[in-house]
Amino acid sequence: MNVIEIKNLKKNYKTIEALKGVSFEIYEGEIFGLLGVNGAGKTTLIKILSGLTKKTSGEAYVMGHSLEEMDIIKDIIDISPQETAIAQNLTVEENLDFFQRLYGVMDKEYLDEIIHKFSLNEVLKRKGKTLSGGWQRRLSIAIGLISKPKILFLDEPTLGLDVIARRELWNIISSLKGKMTIILTSHYLEEIEALCDRVAILSKGELLSIGTVDEIKESVHEDSFEEAFIKIVGGIE
Numbered sequence: 001m002n003v004i005e006i007k008n009l010k011k012n013y014k015t016i017e018a019l020k021g022v023s024f025e026i027y028e029g030e031i032f033g034l035l036g037v038n039g040a041g042k043t044t045l046i047k048i049l050s051g052l053t054k055k056t057s058g059e060a061y062v063m064g065h066s067l068e069e070m071d072i073i074k075d076i077i078d079i080s081p082q083e084t085a086i087a088q089n090l091t092v093e094e095n096l097d098f099f100q101r102l103y104g105v106m107d108k109e110y111l112d113e114i115i116h117k118f119s120l121n122e123v124l125k126r127k128g129k130t131l132s133g134g135w136q137r138r139l140s141i142a143i144g145l146i147s148k149p150k151i152l153f154l155d156e157p158t159l160g161l162d163v164i165a166r167r168e169l170w171n172i173i174s175s176l177k178g179k180m181t182i183i184l185t186s187h188y189l190e191e192i193e194a195l196c197d198r199v200a201i202l203s204k205g206e207l208l209s210i211g212t213v214d215e216i217k218e219s220v221h222e223d224s225f226e227e228a229f230i231k232i233v234g235g236i237e
C-alpha cells in the first residue's frame with residue numbers, strides 16, 4: 001500500500017523552482033531515503049507534506065488524504081527536524097512529559113517503552129542543555145514517537161554526530177522498521193545504504209532516480225553507491 005503519493009508536485013519560491021514536478025510513491029512500513037546535494041528540494045518536499053509550506057501546484061496524498069486535509073494528516077505524521085526541538089531548560093523527563101501533554105497522549109506504558117528503547121533512563125534528570133549532541137538527537141527522535149505517528153520524518157537524523165553516536169541512532173532507527181513508515185534525509189550515503197529500503201535521488205528540484213540502493217547502482221553500472229550518486233547528479237566533471 002502507498003502511504004504517500006506525490007504527483008507532479010511543484011514549488012516555486014518567487015523565481016526559484018525548488019520542486020519542478022516531482023512524482024513518486026512511498027510504501028507502507030519502509031524506511032525511505034531522500035538524497036540530494038544541497039538545494040535539491042528535500043526539505044521543501046518534507047515541508048509541503050507536513051503542512052509547513054504550501055505547494056505551488058500538483059498533488060500529494062498522505063494515506064489517501066490530500067494536502068487540503070492537513071488537519072487529518074497532522075495526526076498521522078510527526079517530524080524530527082534537523083535542529084533538535086527539545087526544551088533546553090527542562091529535564092529529559094520533563095521534556096517527555098511536556099510533549100505527552102501537548103499531544104494529549106498520556107500512556108505510561110508506551111512512554112516507558114520509548115524510554116527503554118532510547119536508553120533515556122540514564123539521563124532522565126538532566127536538563128536538555130547539558131546533553132551531548134547525540135543525546136539531544138536521541139531525545140528529539142524519542143519525542144517524535146510520542147504522538148504514535150504512522151509516518152515519521154527524520155531530517156538529517158545524525159548530522160554532526162560522532163561515529164559511535166551515529167551507529168547507536170542507526171540501531172534505534174532500524175528497530176522502528178515495520179512499526180511505521182520512516183522518511184529520512186541524509187547527506188551520509190553510508191547511512192542511506194545501511195538504513196533505507198528505497199531511495200529517491202533529487203537534484204535541482206527534479207527526481208533523477210528511485211529504487212533500492214542496488215537498483216540505483218545497477219542503473220548506472222557502478223559497484224559503489226557513492227560513484228553511482230555522483231554519476232546520477234552529474235557531479236565532478
Ligand SMILES: Nc1ncnc2c1ncn2[C@@H]1O[C@H](COP(=O)(O)OP(=O)(O)OP(=O)(O)O)[C@@H](O)[C@H]1O
Nearest residue numbers: 013016017018036037038039040041042043044045
Ligand atoms: N523560504 C525560502 N525562500 C526562498 N528560497 C527557498 C526557501 N526555502 C528553500 N529555498 C530554495 O529552494 C531550493 C531547495 O531548497 P531545500 O531547502 O528544499 O533543499 P534541500 O535539498 O533540503 O537542501 P539541504 O540539503 O541544503 O538541506 C534551494 O534553491 C533553496 O535556496
